[in-house]
Amino acid sequence: MGPFQLTPTPLKECVLNNVLVMKFGGTSMGSADRMRVAATIISDQRKQHALVVVVSAMSKVTDLLLDTLRHAELGDRAAVDANLRTLLDRHLTAGEDLLAQATAAKFREAALENVHALVSELHRIANGILMLGERPPRSVDEALAIGERLSSTLLAHYLEASGINATAVNGSDVVITDAVFGNASPQMNLTEERCQQRLLPLIQRGTIPVVTGFNGATTDGRPTTLGRGGSDFSASILAAALNAQELWIWTDVDGIMTADPRLVSGVAVLDEVTYAEAAELAYNGAKILHPRTLAPLVEKGIPVWSKNSFAPEKPGTKIVSRFDEPKGVRAVTSMSNVALISMEPANAVLSGTRLMARALDALALGNVEILVFSSSSYRQSFCFLIRKHDVIAALEALEANLSIELAHGYLKPIEVDENVGLLAVVGEGMRGTPGLAGRVFTAISREEINIIAIAQGSSELTIGIVVRLDGLERAVHAVHDECQLGQVAGSSR
Ligand code: ASP
Ligand code: MG
Numbered sequence: 001m002g003p004f005q006l007t008p009t010p011l012k013e014c015v016l017n018n019v020l021v022m023k024f025g026g027t028s029m030g031s032a033d034r035m036r037v038a039a040t041i042i043s044d045q046r047k048q049h050a051l052v053v054v055v056s057a058m059s060k061v062t063d064l065l066l067d068t069l070r071h072a073e074l075g076d077r078a079a080v081d082a083n084l085r086t087l088l089d090r091h092l093t094a095g096e097d098l099l100a101q102a103t104a105a106k107f108r109e110a111a112l113e114n115v116h117a118l119v120s121e122l123h124r125i126a127n128g129i130l131m132l133g134e135r136p137p138r139s140v141d142e143a144l145a146i147g148e149r150l151s152s153t154l155l156a157h158y159l160e161a162s163g164i165n166a167t168a169v170n171g172s173d174v175v176i177t178d179a180v181f182g183n184a185s186p187q188m189n190l191t192e193e194r195c196q197q198r199l200l201p202l203i204q205r206g207t208i209p210v211v212t213g214f215n216g217a218t219t220d221g222r223p224t225t226l227g228r229g230g231s232d233f234s235a236s237i238l239a240a241a242l243n244a245q246e247l248w249i250w251t252d253v254d255g256i257m258t259a260d261p262r263l264v265s266g267v268a269v270l271d272e273v274t275y276a277e278a279a280e281l282a283y284n285g286a287k288i289l290h291p292r293t294l295a296p297l298v299e300k301g302i303p304v305w306s307k308n309s310f311a312p313e314k315p316g317t318k319i320v321s322r323f324d325e326p327k328g329v330r331a332v333t334s335m336s337n338v339a340l341i342s343m344e345p346a347n348a349v350l351s352g353t354r355l356m357a358r359a360l361d362a363l364a365l366g367n368v369e370i371l372v373f374s375s376s377s378y379r380q381s382f383c384f385l386i387r388k389h390d391v392i393a394a395l396e397a398l399e400a401n402l403s404i405e406l407a408h409g410y411l412k413p414i415e416v417d418e419n420v421g422l423l424a425v426v427g428e429g430m431r432g433t434p435g436l437a438g439r440v441f442t443a444i445s446r447e448e449i450n451i452i453a454i455a456q457g458s459s460e461l462t463i464g465i466v467v468r469l470d471g472l473e474r475a476v477h478a479v480h481d482e483c484q485l486g487q488v489a490g491s492s493r
Helices: 011-017 032-045 061-073 077-098 102-132 137-161 188-204 231-241 275-283 352-365 388-401 403-407 436-446 469-482 485-491
Strands: 019-024 050-055 166-169 208-212 215-217 223-225 246-251 272-274 304-308 317-320 331-335 338-343 372-375 382-387 415-417 420-426 451-456 462-468
Touching: 019 032, 019 231, 032 050, 032 077, 032 137, 050 137, 050 188, 050 231, 061 077, 061 102, 061 137, 077 102, 077 137, 102 137, 137 166, 137 208, 137 215, 137 223, 166 188, 188 208, 188 231, 208 231, 231 246, 272 275, 275 317, 275 331, 275 420, 331 469, 338 388, 338 420, 352 382, 352 388, 372 451, 382 388, 388 403, 420 469, 436 451, 436 462, 436 469, 462 469
Parallel strands: 019 050, 019 246, 050 208, 166 208, 246 304, 272 317
Antiparallel strands: 215 223, 304 317, 331 420, 338 382, 338 415, 372 382, 420 462, 451 462
8 A cells, every 4th residue: 555545534433523413492493484594504504514403392382292291181181182283283384384385395295294193193192191190201201202303303304395305313213211201311322322323324324313302212112301401411412422523502592691681681691611610500590501411521522502593693602621711700690499498406316417318318319409508517407409399399208208307306397498599600710719709798798688598519610699589689680790790701702
């Protein structure tokens, strides 16, 4: 072999080096017009990348599906039928609009036929639930995935009709998960294998897979979902499994912001945040990403962009492994649908540490996530913040695990305070910056807002502050101003 002959890179590697996964959220898929915009974005990007597209259901469709299942459980057939009608009409209307041209007739026919078949599938599941009078978790997951299957079939047919090779792929064929219905976790090795088998041949052929977000299946094929908002997570699972170059998440806002723009005026879009910061922001209530999205990407360092499909020319926010220079406080988030649970031993008989261990164990078993945990020393009392919708499950788990202690009065009655809100200040640059926490607390106190509980881990990435609910919004304002978040991030644009 002469010195000028290069060994050709095998096709598989070549394709794999350049995969871009793009995810379109519910509003970005919300109507025929929005799907046209998505298709334009896809058409632009396919010139530079091998694409994999992941889609959410059209906006509000998952809520409609859940509502349908609830009515079915309650035996309300009329409500079920009305919802099925709404679902069918919404997708038929979008399909007819998207594929109205005479040249698209063949695709229109196929797409609308699929829509009818998918709605019939839901009808079948709803009938089963009507008869049973209950909603088995796997049937719920099977039904919920229909929203994404409907949107993916519409977009794939529209792309095809526009001369772009594409095919709808059911996420349950490529994302393999455990059997935690409603909140499943991926099994990455198996998922990688499936992606190689199912997606790679399509990509190599130049066909864009339009994969349903949100759903997966167990190894033995039982349908699962990844939790509400889980399409982001699907996209990151696929990006990791395919070793993608980047993941772009298309939403309806300009990127990750310094605060919720509905609460604070003058917020800035952050040009860059780290995985750790983005994950903290998501966990603490910023509605930017499904909180589990970043985990699969961290190890491989796959960058994520959060972009606005309503303003695709804007750069958006890039989520990266690390910054070269520290960037201080990045953002302040808030959450109002939370409750503070307080526990305290009645006397010294019960060790506080043991009580905490038992409480945490009970909460883990009850699948309750703790947002903030705080304890004070001498009286061994402690409190933790959870989501409001977890309160019943939390109390049941705690009372079952500590029934004897409660009955014998070793433990004071468990207190629940729902009149609270969480504010979180996030930024890698807070580490080792003295005086920052002081400034944040002072800003809140200046507004005469009482701080109820505080938590800061030793990573110094987030300070969680629990305040009275009626002071939450003012507290967010005060901290955003104090840390000059709008200005600092804004000036870098
Ligand atoms: N459609 C699902 C939901 O609404 C998943 C998603 O949109 O990310 O929760
Ligand atoms: Mg979403």
